[in-house]
């Protein structure tokens with residue numbers, strides 16, 4: 444297998460694993476939402492529109508170009524146009540972003556409905572201190588002119604709350620985008636659990652929040668940390684049948 448082919452194979456395996464893990468963790472939403480990955484040559488992989496995340500396999504991913512034109516579709520199902528509106532905007536604006544992961548979870552949507560958004564309440568949430576973008580709701584993301592606003596709102600961040608809609612993370616690899624999403628999801632769940640008690644909330648100081656955010660950044664940049672965490676996640680799929 445050529446270097447390019449083996450590189451593509453690895454990206455496909457990572458991306459299919461991310462779909463399966465999102466389903467395993469209950470972060471999927473029927474056939475909706477999307478995870479995209481960049482391939483060499485400005486091509487992108489996306490889920491076929493009609494498969495549940497638990498059904499996605501490395502060889503069933505659809506290849507599209509930067510305009511969303513289907514280049515290869517082993518399923519014949521095509522892609523969700525709204526999915527690629529969001530993802531192409533961010534891949535195009537951010538050459539460092541090789542994976543974009545989007546969810547509609549109850550906890551993520553609930554936090555997206557709060558005026559104050561995500562609070563610096565717990566260790567997970569501090570990964571996103573001063574590093575979390577917000578994008579106002581514009582209806583289902585079908586209009587191509589929303590792409591510029593999505594990219595402008597994300598800026599240089601790697602996580603964004605889509606108001607009234609859901610969560611989005613991105614990263615230089617599928618694994619890093621997945622691990623970031625898991626923390627964002629848990630941050631949302633923990634905030635809702637704390638708020639549900641009705642007790643006064645104890646916020647972390649901005650100084651401590653910045654300190655912890657930088658600790659997360661150092662960890663994410665370390666292959667010893669985040670790469671082994673992603674491989675450990677992938678092993679959760681061992682024995683799950685012909686997953687990949």
Ligand SMILES: [Zn+2]
Pocket residue numbers: 476545546547608609
């Ligand atoms: Zn969505």
